[in-house]
Amino acid sequence: MRKIVAGNWKMHKDRSEALALVSALGRSPAIAGVEVMVAPAFPFLAMAAELLQGTDIIVAGQNCHHEAKGAYTGEVSAPMLQSVGVKACIVGHSERRQYFAESDEMIGRKVRILLDHGITPIFCCGESRAEREAGSHFKVVTEQMKGALGGLTPEQMEQVVVAYEPVWAIGTGLTATAGQAQEMHAHIRSLLRSHGPNVANVPVLYGGSCKPDNAAELFAGPDVNGGLIGGAALDAEQFKALVRIASES
Ligand code: PEP
Numbered sequence: 712m713r714k715i716v717a718g719n720w721k722m723h724k725d726r727s728e729a730l731a732l733v734s735a736l737g738r739s740p741a742i743a744g745v746e747v748m749v750a751p752a753f754p755f756l757a758m759a760a761e762l763l764q765g766t767d768i769i770v771a772g773q774n775c776h777h778e779a780k781g782a783y784t785g786e787v788s789a790p791m792l793q794s795v796g797v798k799a800c801i802v803g804h805s806e807r808r809q810y811f812a813e814s815d816e817m818i819g820r821k822v823r824i825l826l827d828h829g830i831t832p833i834f835c836c837g838e839s840r841a842e843r844e845a846g847s848h849f850k851v852v853t854e855q856m857k858g859a860l861g862g863l864t865p866e867q868m869e870q871v872v873v874a875y876e877p878v879w880a881i882g883t884g885l886t887a888t889a890g891q892a893q894e895m896h897a898h899i900r901s902l903l904r905s906h907g908p909n910v911a912n913v914p915v916l917y918g919g920s921c922k923p924d925n926a927a928e929l930f931a932g933p934d935v936n937g938g939l940i941g942g943a944a945l946d947a948e949q950f951k952a953l954v955r956i957a958s959e960s
Pocket of ligand 1: 719876880881882883884918919920921940941942943
């Protein structure tokens, strides 16, 4: 099964900081068996793609618009990302859902336009704290998956990466236990399998305060195929440590 460690830099790092982090990662020897992705902010994507050319590190966007072009001031499209060497893109992150009112339907359109442009969507799903406390976390994730990915063909689904990110664990220092992560990942795997046997091989990443000191346990879950990393991706040494841990899991 593919393993992926992807860094979501969010709205962090100015040009020189982004340059320093990309360069530090680019200089590090590749670690066999793990696909590494970095998602800097829009202004630095082209620079990152150029600097990382010839390495195995994939440059990812953090978001894109669901149309290919048009009068959408302030937005960035999938073909624009493609034209600067972006090969993957996070969609449906809980911060986009929460602060920018992104619906499953809109996120599904983003997934499709990315696929149309040869960009791997990293589709995020996950429940809020209240939803977990109410015991509705499996239902919530099922609805997010169906709402956004339901209309895809099996061939399209095979191109997607899923990231399970319990909202209560993102940037809070709280993590899901390894057991909570694995049981949700197994649930997501069964939803994927219902789209076709090959779709069951789609990587499912864990995200939510994943750090070098808890990653080994989290990544040990048989249905956990790596991580989508926020805070710990802002530091080259921590991020590299996470890639090493994924390669050993
Ligand atoms: C994220 O935002 O995708 C994330 C997982 O953040 P953090 O690792 O900081 O919780």
